[in-house]
Amino acid sequence: MFKDKLVKPITALVNLTPDRLVKSFCGQLVPIFFLHRMYPGYDVTDRSIVQHLEWCLEYIRKNNYHPITLKELVLSRVEQRTLPKKAVVFTLDDGFYDQYEIAEPLFKKFDTPYTCFVISEFLEQKLWPWDDQIRYGIENSKLSVLSIDLPDGSRLNFSRVSDTDEAIIAKIHHQLKLLDQTHMYAWLGTFYQQLHVEQPAEIPEHYRPMTWSQAQKLIDGGNDIAPHTQTHRILSRLSDIESEQEILGSWNMLKEKLKGAAPVFAYPTGRIADYSEREMSTISQSELTCAVSTVPGHVKLASKNENLPRFVFPDNRFDFIQYLSYIEAMKEKISRH
Ligand SMILES: [Zn+2]
Structure with missing residues (x-):
């Protein structure tokens, strides 16, 4: 693939650019990545996503990036503490079983913590998304x-x-x-x-959630479990009461079921139209310290904690390096000028 040929030169460019130059031009940049399933389609033996993720986690280690949890990122923003250099955050959405069974050993191998956003009624096995x-x-x-x-x-x-x-x-x-x-x-x-399809009486194998005890094991291993609503319905398409219930109800359920749930939140589907000021104000008035969207971008000093952008985890190495480093932010800045 053509883009793969650019991995070495872009890595050299990024590693040779002095930190202060990046800071003075783009300010502080932290990428938050989000992932979904750990295998493509229905073939659990297909290792393509796992292998790509493994390459990226290895890249992070070799090039001295510093993976932190979302909770740590927000805490250092609130307390105005300096972040570790080249900080990067990983998040996984929804709470499917592979996000524990396949993801956990892989992230652990690279000492990289991740935050898993779970749909509370899904882990309760009362529904699936x-x-x-x-x-x-x-x-x-x-x-x-x-x-x-x-x-x-x-x-x-x-x-x-x-x-x-x-x-x-x-x-x-x-x-x-x-x-x-x-x-x-x-x-x-x-x-x-x-x-003319029979409605499944039980959640199909491919779509099953992780169990609460697996979620607890994730926390005990240094990862985070955080709320992602009760039912995954789009918050901007619900009444005031239901929107608030989705946010606070899922958070309360996690606190009840788990020791050490993380007070960070992710909006379902997370596009700009899927949540609004109403949801951001519910977040800021609650114990939850931040909410992430799926609007692409780096977290910057000026970002609002109730509205932090995330990059979808790209399916190729070249884009991954652009988002991980300052390149994407630089491109954005230049195109705006
Ligand atoms: Zn989701």
């Missing part, structure tokens, strides 16, 4: 023409001759994120019926 159920439904439907009535009464039509499953899933996700999500889980029953 609605967005994954959309995927499951579509991938298991044998119909060649799909007609789906959404919760607001509007209809989406697809032909599986012209539309790929990925495109159909993306379109349904997109539409649902714009609608009132109060009755999302009740609506899923209708969704499965329309697809």
Whole structure:
């Protein structure tokens, strides 16, 4: 791959640039990465994500970056303490079993702590994420023409001759994120019926959560477990009461179930439209010390703790190094000028 050829030169450039030069031009920069599943598709034996992550964690160590937890990052911001040089943070979203079973030994091998944001009702096994159920439904439907009535009464039509499953899933996700999500889980029953797919009575193997005791083991091993709502519904599409309940209810559940849950939060799906001032104010008035989004960017001195950006963990080495170092921030700055 062409980009791989650039790994050596970009590493040399980054390592040769004096720290004070970066600081004076870009200020202090901390990247927070977020990851999701530890294997692509349904093939648990596919090691491609694990191998890529392993390369990146090794890179961090060799090039003297300093992995810290999100909790530590926020604490040093609040107390205005100096951060370790070249600090970097890893986070994993939702609380799937592989985020313990596969991720934990890998991160441990490189002494890198991570924060796992868990959906509390998912760990309780009372539900599994609605967005994954959309995927499951579509991938298991044998119909060649799909007609789906959404919760607001509007209809989406697809032909599986012209539309790929990925495109159909993306379109349904997109539409649902714009609608009132109060009755999302009740609506899923209708969704499965329309697809002629039997609604799973239990969470399918691939989609199962980690257990509470695995979550506790993560904490005991120096990682963090933190709240990611109760049900993963989009907060900006819920009433005031429900939005607050999703945030504080998940935090309270974690405190009840775990010793040492971390008071940091992640907005479900986390795009700019998925949360608002209302959610940020719930966070700042609570025990929670920060909330992260999925809006890309480095954490800077001026970032608000209730609204910290994160980079999706890139699938290639070159982009990883750009986000990890100052390159991405420099590019952003230059393009703005
Ligand atoms: Zn999530």
